[in-house]
Amino acid sequence: MSRLVVAALxxxxxxxxxxxxxxxxxxxxxxxxxxTERELRLAWNGPLDRSEIRLRLQWQPRRDAQxxxxxxxxxxxxxxxxxxxxPAGAPEAELFYGRSLPRLAWVAFELNGPAWRLIEQRIEMxxxxxxxxxxxxxxxxxxxxxxxxxxxxxxxxxLRRRYADAPVIVMPAVIRMHYFSSKKEGPSVWGEVExxxxxxISVPARLRGVLPPPAKEGDQEPRYEVGFRVGRLGAPWLExxxxxxxxxx
Amino acid sequence: MPRDAxxxxxxxxxxxxxxxxxxxxxxxxxxxRPSPEEEAALTAHHERVLASLACDFDIDxxxxxxxxxxxxxxxxxxxxxxxxxxxxxxxxxxxxxxxxSAQVTLLTFFPLAALAxxxxxxxxxxxxxxxxxxxxxxxxxxxxxxxxxxxxxxxPLSPLLFWPAAAFGIAVAVSYGFRLVFALSLAVSVVAMASxxxxxxxxxxxxxxxxxxxxxxxxxxxxxxxPHVAPLGDGFDNTARHTALVLLLGxxxxxxxxxxxxxxxxxxSTAQIVYQVVFVPLSIALLWxxxxxxxxxxxxxTAVAFALFILVRYFDWFWxxxxxxxxxxxxxxxxxxxxxxxxxxxxxxETEAI
Numbered sequence: 001m002s003r004l005v006v007a008a009l010x011x012x013x014x015x016x017x018x019x020x021x022x023x024x025x026x027x028x029x030x031x032x033x034x035x036t037e038r039e040l041r042l043a044w045n046g047p048l049d050r051s052e053i054r055l056r057l058q059w060q061p062r063r064d065a066q067x068x069x070x071x072x073x074x075x076x077x078x079x080x081x082x083x084x085x086x087p088a089g090a091p092e093a094e095l096f097y098g099r100s101l102p103r104l105a106w107v108a109f110e111l112n113g114p115a116w117r118l119i120e121q122r123i124e125m126x127x128x129x130x131x132x133x134x135x136x137x138x139x140x141x142x143x144x145x146x147x148x149x150x151x152x153x154x155x156x157x158x159l160r161r162r163y164a165d166a167p168v169i170v171m172p173a174v175i176r177m178h179y180f181s182s183k184k185e186g187p188s189v190w191g192e193v194e195x196x197x198x199x200x201i202s203v204p205a206r207l208r209g210v211l212p213p214p215a216k217e218g219d220q221e222p223r224y225e226v227g228f229r230v231g232r233l234g235a236p237w238l239e240x241x242x243x244x245x246x247x248x249x
Numbered sequence: 250m251p252r253d254a255x256x257x258x259x260x261x262x263x264x265x266x267x268x269x270x271x272x273x274x275x276x277x278x279x280x281x282r283p284s285p286e287e288e289a290a291l292t293a294h295h296e297r298v299l300a301s302l303a304c305d306f307d308i309d310x311x312x313x314x315x316x317x318x319x320x321x322x323x324x325x326x327x328x329x330x331x332x333x334x335x336x337x338x339x340x341x342x343x344x345x346x347x348x349x350s351a352q353v354t355l356l357t358f359f360p361l362a363a364l365a366x367x368x369x370x371x372x373x374x375x376x377x378x379x380x381x382x383x384x385x386x387x388x389x390x391x392x393x394x395x396x397x398x399x400x401x402x403x404x405p406l407s408p409l410l411f412w413p414a415a416a417f418g419i420a421v422a423v424s425y426g427f428r429l430v431f432a433l434s435l436a437v438s439v440v441a442m443a444s445x446x447x448x449x450x451x452x453x454x455x456x457x458x459x460x461x462x463x464x465x466x467x468x469x470x471x472x473x474x475x476p477h478v479a480p481l482g483d484g485f486d487n488t489a490r491h492t493a494l495v496l497l498l499g500x501x502x503x504x505x506x507x508x509x510x511x512x513x514x515x516x517x518s519t520a521q522i523v524y525q526v527v528f529v530p531l532s533i534a535l536l537w538x539x540x541x542x543x544x545x546x547x548x549x550x551t552a553v554a555f556a557l558f559i560l561v562r563y564f565d566w567f568w569x570x571x572x573x574x575x576x577x578x579x580x581x582x583x584x585x586x587x588x589x590x591x592x593x594x595x596x597x598x599e600t601e602a603i
Contacts, residue, residue, distance in 0.1 A: 004364045007420035014413040022402040052344045081451050101452045174453050197405045205348050235403045
């Protein structure tokens with residue numbers, strides 16, 4: 001058996017390391033926020049009876065170039081590690097930004113704050129034809145996440161300090177540069193949150209029973225709210241889930 | 250007793266079989282026929298040797314037994330895949346109803362049970378097909394456990410996990426000479442090495458599959474280091490070399506033929522041309538080295554990669570330019586040319602050997 005003891009030890013140490021990392025993540029300075037079904041939706045629309053259930057975080061992608069440059073400025077992009085020296089109008093810009101590698105950064109997401117209210121106003125002002133488009137930003141109310149990226153940095157500490165008193169969570173995310181050129185608006189370059197490092201969160205067995213079945217087309221309002229936590233490593237978890245009554249909404 | 254003694258025993262049995270075939274041919278050609286006494290003594294000696302080898306190492310004594318062994322190898326591979334699939338399906342079936350501690354315990358139990366299976370089978374079966382099956386199951390379920398526990402704890406799949414994943418596989422492989430487990434673990438260690446390059450620069454590690462230079466570099470490092478694993482025995486140095494060759498040639502092939510996979514600061518088409526130019530001397534150098542060292546499998550791998558490269562380039566460059574019939578005639582001509590070239594190489598090797 002001695003020959004295989006090394007393999008068994010490697011496995012046990014790795015599992016112990018994972019459990020230790022999770023425990024360390026949840027200890028100390030934990031960020032806490034209450035999200036609803038608008039921000040945390042079931043990742044899988046199938047039956048919930050047997051398999052693991054996971055919720056997927058939804059956020060406003062801020063894909064509009066002007067809006068994106070408002071919060072993810074050239075200075076911040078450079079700080080994160082992007083090279084932004086090539087002007088959008090330069091002939092090599094498309095190739096340069098198209099081949100730029102994505103970067104890992106910490107992003108501050110604000111819930112239901114001024115940034116969301118501006119987006120909400122734009123949704124209200126948009127034409128009915130735009131609203132018919134089933135995009136993530138302008139779909140039915142249940143699909144309009146109020147979680148909006150507002151700031152980014154290489155490390156989480158400055159963001160956590162800056163937004164200590166605001167309904168903000170700071171999480172690691174993947175940021176990518178985009179280049180787009182149209183005849184009407186000309187060329188533009190901006191950064192965008194492509195994905196979160198942990199976009200899906202496992203629902204613990206004790207909370208499974210609280211979750212309603214997957215939303216139907218007719219469901220307009222959120223049906224549950226979630227106590228959402230983010231730890232020191234930026235790994236999230238669910239503390240509790242509560243069903244919302246009509247009065248809560 | 251060295252762990253690769255079974256392979257040496259099998260080589261001796263194959264040698265005896267070849268000797269007997271050659272002796273029959275010589276007798277048929279009336280070139281040489283041993284006296285009945287000599288033949289009887291020789292046969293008795295060989296039978297004793299074969300019986301002893303079969304008793305100690307469970308070797309294949311005939312061509313038919315060899316075919317059956319290969320069948321058992323394939324069956325053990327399929328069995329391992331089926332068992333890992335069964336574990337994954339079982340976890341999926343009941344996962345949601347289990348608490349975290351039960352999930353972690355269950356996931357850790359599967360690979361540990363498979364390790365116990367390796368030991369149990371290895372002590373009872375000399376061919377080690379069943380032990381090999383359990384070795385693959387241990388590897389598959391351990392990797393599954395590491396990824397699933399990280400997922401259950403909402404920890405991102407970090408490149409740091411690749412190192413223990415590779416270490417576990419190497420420890421299992423080295424225990425009883427499981428070369429496939431060793432090759433898979435080395436492939437993961439190449440991914441781990443390449444991910445360091447990106448993680449160090451603040452770039453998400455999955456980018457290593459979209460920009461292949463660090464992966465190619467890591468595969469090359471494995472190729473350079475492969476002779477140093479020879480002390481592990483069991484032909485692990487050959488396994489390491491062949492794994493490195495597959496990864497290096499595969500990544501270089503992709504860089505030369507698929508646009509946008511390079512880190513080079515040129516236009517994607519220019520970078521592709523650079524790697525097309527690099528691929529030719531690289532594969533010729535690897536082929537030359539494999540032929541020089543008598544590594545027939547390495548030579549085959551490199552020759553196949555080179556032939557594929559030539560074929561893809563030929564299609565890419567000429568399909569739209571020349572009529573289809575001429576296209577295929579030139580292709581056939583290239584096949585004849587390669588046969589002639591390989592004949593010359595073989596002739597040269599024969600001359601050198603003499």
